[in-house]
Structure formats: C-alpha cells, structure tokens
Amino acid sequence: MERWLQERILSGICCHRFGFLLDAGYASEKNQITKTERIDFMKTIVIVGAGKGLGLSLAKRFGKEDFQVALIARNEEKLQSMVEELNGLGVKASCYTADIYQKDQIERAFGFVKATYGVIDVLEFSPTAGNFPPTSVLELTPENVLDVFNGMVIGAINCVNLVLPDMQKRGSGTILFTAGLSAMYPIPMMGNIGIAMTGLSNYAANLSTELEPKGIHAGLMALGLFMKPGTGAANDPEVIADAIYKKYAENRPGVEAYPEGVTPATILM
Numbered sequence: 699m700e701r702w703l704q705e706r707i708l709s710g711i712c713c714h715r716f717g718f719l720l721d722a723g724y725a726s727e728k729n730q731i732t733k734t735e736r737i738d739f740m741k742t743i744v745i746v747g748a749g750k751g752l753g754l755s756l757a758k759r760f761g762k763e764d765f766q767v768a769l770i771a772r773n774e775e776k777l778q779s780m781v782e783e784l785n786g787l788g789v790k791a792s793c794y795t796a797d798i799y800q801k802d803q804i805e806r807a808f809g810f811v812k813a814t815y816g817v818i819d820v821l822e823f824s825p826t827a828g829n830f831p832p833t834s835v836l837e838l839t840p841e842n843v844l845d846v847f848n849g850m851v852i853g854a855i856n857c858v859n860l861v862l863p864d865m866q867k868r869g870s871g872t873i874l875f876t877a878g879l880s881a882m883y884p885i886p887m888m889g890n891i892g893i894a895m896t897g898l899s900n901y902a903a904n905l906s907t908e909l910e911p912k913g914i915h916a917g918l919m920a921l922g923l924f925m926k927p928g929t930g931a932a933n934d935p936e937v938i939a940d941a942i943y944k945k946y947a948e949n950r951p952g953v954e955a956y957p958e959g960v961t962p963a964t965i966l967m
Contacts, residue, residue, distance in 0.1 A: 740764055740765065740766045740790070741764070741765050741766070741817075741819040741820070742765065742766045742767075742768060742811070742815040742816075742817060742818050742819050742820070743756075743757075743760045743765045743766070743767055743768070743818075743819065743820040743821075743822060744768045744770060744808070744811055744818050744820070744821050744822070744861070745757060745767065745768070745769050745770065745822045745824070746770045746771075746798065746804075746821070746822065746823045746824070746825055746853075746857050747770070747771055747798060747823065747824050747825025747826060747827070748769040748770060748771045748777065748780065748793075748824075749771065749776065749826070750776060750779075750780060751925055751927065751935045752824060752876065752925065752935045752938060752939060753769065753771070753780070753824065754780050754783070754784075754935075755935040755936045755938065755939035756822060756824075756939045756942060756943075757769065757780065757784055757789065757791060758784065758787065758789065758936070758939070759936070759939040759940055759942075759943045760820070760943060761784060761787065761788075761789030761790075761791065762789075763943070763947075765789075765819075765820070766790045766791070766815055767784060767789055767790065767791040767792075768791070768792055768793070768794065768811045768814070768815065768818075769781065769791065769792070769793040769794070770793070770794045770795075770796050770804075770807050770808075770811075771793075771795070771796075771825070772795060772796070772797050772798075773795075774793075774795045777793035777794075777795065778793060780793070781793045792811075792814060794807035794810055794811065795807070798825045798827055798849050798853040799827070799848060799849055799853065801856050804853070804856050804857060804860070805856075805860065808857070808860040808861070817864070817868075818861045818864065818865075818871070819870075819871060819872065820871070820872045820873075820874065820946060821857060821858065821861050821871075821872070821873045821874065822874045822875075822876070822942070823853075823854050823857055823858075823873075823874070823875050823876070824875070824876035824877075825849065825850070825853065827846055827848075827849025827850050827853060827894075828845055828846035828849055828850075828890075828891070828894075829845050830842040830845050830846065830890060832887060832888045832889075832890065832891050833889050833890045833891075834886060834887055834889050835886045835887075835889030835892075836886075836889070837889070838889050838890055842890045843889075843890045843893055843894075845890075846890050846891055846893075846894040847893060847894040847897060849894070850877075850894040850895065850897070850898050851894055851897040851898050851901065854875060854898055854901060855901070858873060858905070861873070862914075865909075865914050866909075866912060866914065869912060869913040869914070870913050870914065871913075871914045871915075872914070872915045872916070872917075872946050872949075873902075873905060873909075873914070873915070873916040873917075874916075874917055874918070874919070874942060874945070874946060875898055875899075875901075875902050875917070875918040875919070876918070876919050876921065876942065877895045877898055877899065877918055877919070877920050877921070878891065878895055878920060878921055878922075879920050879921065879922035879955065879960065879961075879962060879965060880892035880895045880896070880920075881895035881896055881898060881899035881918060881920040881953070882896075882899060882920045882953065882955055883961065883962050885962050895920075898918065899918055899920065899953050902916055902917060902918035902952075902953055903918075903952060903953050906951040906952045906953075910951050915946075915949050915950075915951045916951055917945055917950060917951045917952055917953065917954070918952075918953045918954075919941070919942055919945060919953075919954060919955075919956050920953065920954070920955045920956065921938065921956050922955055922956065922957065922960030922961070922962070922964070922965045922966065923938075923956075923957070923960070923965060923966035923967075924965070924966065924967055925938070931966075932956075932957045932966060933966045938956065941956055
C-alpha cells in the first residue's frame with residue numbers, strides 16, 4: 699500500500715469511513731495494512747460504542763499502558779476528534795464508522811481493525827443503544843424492548859463472534875462489557891433497558907464460565923451512577939475507566955457492580 703496511507707492509518711489521522719467508500723461499501727485490499735506492517739509489540743483494544751465520555755477515557759487509560767486503540771461508533775466527526783486528541787497524547791489510535799444495529803457494518807469495521815492491527819487483545823463493548831427512552835415496566839411494548847435488546851445483546855453477540863475464534867486459537871484475550879445497574883438489580887422505571895441489561899449480564903457471566911479455563915477472560919461492570927466529567931470522584935469517566943482497566947489487569951472475570959456495593963438506593967448522582 700502507499701506509504702502515506704499507511705502512516706495516516708497507523709497515526710490515526712484518518713477515520714476508516716474511507717474504507718466503506720463513505721457509505722459502508724466494501725473493503726479493498728489496497729486500503730489494508732499487512733501484518734508485517736503493523737506494530738507487533740503493542741496490544742490492541744477495540745472500543746465499541748466509543749463516545750467522548752467513558753469511551754475516550756478508556757482509550758486514554760489503555761493507551762497509557764501502550765495499547766493501540768481502535769474506536770468504533772456511528773458519528774465520524776466525534777470519532778475523528780477523539781483520534782486527534784489521542785494522537786496528541788501519544789496514543790496510537792484509529793477509528794471506524796459502524797452502526798451497532800447493522801451486522802454488515804460491524805463485520806466490515808472489525809475486518810479493517812484486523813487488517814490494520816492483526817490481533818485484537820481486548821474487546822470493550824459499551825454502546826448507548828436504543829431509539830426509545832427508559833420505559834416503565836408497566837408501559838412496555840415489543841418495539842421498545844426489542845429495540846434496546848437488539849442493540850445491546852444482539853450487538854454484543856455479533857461483536858464477540860468476530861473476536862472469539864481468534865482468542866480461542868491463541869488461548870488468550872479479554873472481553874469486557876459496560877452496562878447500567880439494571881444489569882444486576884430490577885429497576886421498574888428502566889423496564890425496557892433492564893431486560894436488555896440483564897440479558898447482557900447473563901451472556902457475560904456464561905462467557906466467563908466457559909472461557910476462563912481456556913485462558914480468556916470475560917466480564918461486565920454494572921455502573922450505578924450518573925457520569926460527571928472532571929469531578930475526580932467515582933462517577934468521573936476517567937476514574938471509571940481506571941476501574942475497568944484494573945478489572946482487566948487483575949483478570950477479574952464475571953459481573954460486578956461499580957462503585958463496589960452500590961444498589962439502586964445508593965446510585966451516585
């Protein structure tokens with residue numbers, strides 16, 4: 699491939715929407731970096747649903763530990779802005795536009811990540827999915843339940859299926875999910891979201907049970923808080939990102955609440 703394009707991809711200067719020909723088209727061979735061209739000594743994390751709150755903080759935290767970062771989300775402008783910020787901090791990052799509801803777009807995005815970096819060491823899944831607001835359990839419809847379920851649970855399954863075969867071959871890797879507290883506790887006002895979150899929690903727990911003996915770690919962190927950037931407290935995205943990194947670094951599988959011991963009655967506002 700042309701040197702200028704390789705340098706732009708490795709530096710994260712260009713978001714990989716060009717690979718979709720601006721409309722989720724097709725991946726061409728000349729837009730892919732070969733394995734011999736990638737930086738083999740660095741690990742790679744893919745953050746699905748990356749935004750300027752927790753997603754960016756996670757990218758910074760893992761980047762601080764010499765991870766290459768691949769960001770996947772729908773908004774190209776926000777993705778590009780995050781990549782530029784990360785590059786300015788010395789983090790090697792790139793971005794890929796895809797809608798979590800569109801399996802073909804997710805598959806193409808992961809295809810570009812693999813072509814660029816070769817190995818995906820960590821998958822972090824934390825999109826804000828859903829076209830309906832949190833809805834009371836007394837007002838549920840098939841539409842407002844399936845919408846968020848398809849984004850959070852089916853979306854998670856689609857992403858995991860794109861990294862798990864390689865992780866199983868290597869006998870290593872980590873899959874992390876970030877969810878709300880309704881993943882662990884019934885919260886009637888979060889009726890539709892709770893169904894999806896508990897499904898995601900169950901999926902994470904079952905993955906952990908099956909994969910831990912194979913050297914692959916899977917876990918979910920359920921956040922009982924409203925995020926407030928810049929506070930330096932437990933609800934600061936940077937503090938949350940540090941807690942998620944520690945969960946990864948300490949190989950703590952399974953489902954856990956954050957902050958430790960939080961319940962629906964003690965959610966941080």
